[in-house]
Amino acid sequence: MNELKKFFWWCTGVHQETLNRYPEEHSKYVSIGATIFFTGLFATLAGGYAMYFVFSGGEYAVFYSMLFGIIWGLAIFNLDRYIVLSINKSNSGGKQFFQALPRIILAIIIGIVISRPLELKIFDKEIREYLRTEYLQQQRAKIDTLNRTFENKYVVEYGQLNALKTQADSLETSIKTERVQLNHEIFGTKTDQTSGVMGYGPYAKMKEEALNKQSVYLDTLRSRIQLKESQLLTRKANEGLLDQKILSDKSLDSAVNVAGFADRNSALGNLQNRPDGTINKSVEYAVNFIALLFIFFECLPVFVKLMSGRDSYDKAIENQRTVHDYESDTHVDIEKKAIDRIADYRTDVSIKKRMDRLAEDYNASVKS
Template structure:
């Protein structure tokens, strides 16, 4: 327990010898140190998880994620530790808040950064389903675009094909009507276009010959339609349109597994939007509350330091700083005085040596 206590004290950046004099304040700084430590731990997990998707599919993805997670966690830990240490409790409340304001803003930004990767993991199942729908829509849109481009490119061929199909449909309707008239003529059914005489007479033969000609022409149209469709199919294969197919479940799972951070982040941002365009408020609020939770957790060390009253440990540290500042100022003054006394002495000696040299020169010249 002593090792854990000393570790959390170190995380809080306290002066151990001074804090040992005030046992009633020790638990508070254990809590502050633990908050700073776990904030850095969450940052390491979030940073490593985010980088894992950057190198997803790489053999060294886990190694890179661990390395970056450790570096990112230590950076956030050191920054939080500095933020807490830099708040001077000897100043007034307003000055403390003003001093901590830039650090609170920085803590909010850090909270937003470290919360996003963990939100991606929390909503992983929903994100995968959203990506599945998006990928299917994108694939269908690609197929529709390619098909439309192909139809525009071969508009003349498609016009001819549609014309042949219209003729074939119209001719099939006519053949069906003429076959019914032939039956009426054979069985002696009296209509405006039949004789009403029972039997296979000259009118029946004429209608049957005309019907055979129409059927032969219909077969010709169907042959031409098949040839035109075969030609267009060959051109689709040649231009690679037939290779574009709707993704299977296995293909979708593979695509989702290698989805990058940007795709997952976009899916998380649109997770509250339903396919019909409506908004699912429960999911939207869940994402917001999780983000606020991590922001609050990141700001917690600063808030704890601001909310804590000025205790005996803070007073002792402030007094020590005053003593150190006074001693430093005294040492500087002593050095300045010694330097000021030394310079005139050295100046007088130099002037005397110069005068003696000039006197010797004068006597020699004389």
């Protein structure tokens, strides 16, 4: 237990010899150290999972995720430890806040980035269903676009086909009407177009011959329509349009399984949008809550230190720092005075060195 307490003290970055003199502050700094440690541990898990999501399916996905998670956790741990250690409790609350503000901003950014993979996992079922619908709509839109392009390419042929169909439909309607009139003529039903005399007379025979000719021509039109449709179908097959099919359930599942981060992230962002254009508040609140939770955990060590009051340990550290600062300044003054005291001696030594150098130069010039 004592070793665990010292470990959490080390996480806080306190001077343990000084803290030992104030037993009433031990629990406080154990709590702060535990907060820093578990924040780093949480960052390790979150960073590892984020990297595992990126490399999922790869041969070394687990190794990369563990390596990145450890590095990320240590980086966050070290940053939190430094920020907590560097907050000067003798300053005002505003100065302490501005001192910790860069870490808070960084925590917000980290929380948003790290929370996304976890959100993707939590809403995995909803994301998969959304992607199934989205991929199906995209495939249908693709097929419709290809068909429209094909129709625009062969607009003349389609115009001829539609004209033949219109003519055939009109002729078929006319044949049906005249066949009714023929029946009325045979059975003696009096109308504006019939004589009202029962029996198969000359007028009925003439109508039947006209109907036969129209039926033959209708068959010719249908043959031409069938031929034109067959030609267009062959061209579609040659251009690969018939290979475009609506995705089956198995194909959709395969597409969803290999969906990348961009598609899944986009799907998560669109989950809150209903088909009618309204916002699903429950999904929106759930996504925002998870992001805020990560941000809170990232900011927690700094908040704990900011919320803690100025205690005996802080005062002792401030006093030690004051003594050390004074000692350092005094050391500078002592060194300056010592230099001033030996300035005359250093001047004499410098003069003697210069005179010796001049004498050597003079002797060398005489000898030469």
